[in-house]
Amino acid sequence: MDQLYREAILDHYKHPRRKGHIDGPDIHYHDTNPFCGDEITIELKVTDGVVTDAAFDGRGCAISQASASMIMEEIVGMSIADLKEWGKEDILELLGIEIGPVRLKCALLPLKALKAGLYGLDEWPE
Ligand code: FES
Numbered sequence: 001m002d003q004l005y006r007e008a009i010l011d012h013y014k015h016p017r018r019k020g021h022i023d024g025p026d027i028h029y030h031d032t033n034p035f036c037g038d039e040i041t042i043e044l045k046v047t048d049g050v051v052t053d054a055a056f057d058g059r060g061c062a063i064s065q066a067s068a069s070m071i072m073e074e075i076v077g078m079s080i081a082d083l084k085e086w087g088k089e090d091i092l093e094l095l096g097i098e099i100g101p102v103r104l105k106c107a108l109l110p111l112k113a114l115k116a117g118l119y120g121l122d123e124w125p126e
Pocket of ligand 1: 033036037038060061063064105106107109
């Protein structure tokens with residue numbers, strides 16, 4: 001089963017969904033993993049409290065970029081209230097494989113950017 005998830009992660013890495021930019025995003029946040037310098041920018045369009053468009057840009061390892069791609073695909077149509085409830089477990093469920101402590105920071109980088117954007121914070125509290 002792990003193999004299927006690994007293939008899905010690689011597919012998202014090689015063919016990222018919703019990579020790029022959207023016009024006039026309501027939420028825009030750029031974040032960097034200080035340990036490796038990898039970067040993610042997330043952009044969301046929000047109408048009546050619901051995400052109507054989402055995109056990301058960035059460069060980095062397969063896990064961070066695949067995680068961003070999967071998250072962006074998943075969140076269109078979700079309410080901001082529900083998204084604010086999202087946590088580590090939701091991302092691990094999306095990725096579907098066991099992630100060690102070092103790779104966890106990679107997997108959670110897009111969530112960190114998303115949360116900081118949602119809360120309008122400079123940094124997402126750890
Ligand atoms: Fe940099 Fe994964 S090695 S985010």
